Amino acid sequence: MRWDRSGFLTLRLSIGARRRVPEEIARRCRFSDCNHDREPGCAIREALEDGALPVERWQSYVKLQRELHALELRRNHLLRQERVREYKIRERQNRRKPKKR
Numbered sequence: 001m002r003w004d005r006s007g008f009l010t011l012r013l014s015i016g017a018r019r020r021v022p023e024e025i026a027r028r029c030r031f032s033d034c035n036h037d038r039e040p041g042c043a044i045r046e047a048l049e050d051g052a053l054p055v056e057r058w059q060s061y062v063k064l065q066r067e068l069h070a071l072e073l074r075r076n077h078l079l080r081q082e083r084v085r086e087y088k089i090r091e092r093q094n095r096r097k098p099k100k101r
């Protein structure tokens with residue numbers, strides 16, 4: 001039932017595919033750490049090839065994941081900076097305290 005790439009049928013197919021989110025499809029990849037690139041048995045690539053997963057949907061998913069990953073890295077970086085700062089403050093305070101014993 002995939003005879004048109006731009007007609008109503010395609011629209012119906014993409015609405016149906018919206019429920020099958022990329023995560024669900026990725027769960028069927030042969031490898032759990034699949035990069036969905038050149039791995040054999042990649043369910044994402046199969047879904048893209050047979051139209052079950054619209055390319056635009058996959059691309060926006062990949063973009064979102066990349067943004068989330070970048071956010072996570074940024075957050076981790078800030079957390080680390082915060083920890084380093086706290087550590088330095090504590091060290092300075094410890095040094096100032098005269099040792100009582």
Ligand SMILES: [Zn+2]
Binds near residue numbers: 026034041042045
């Ligand atoms: Zn894959």
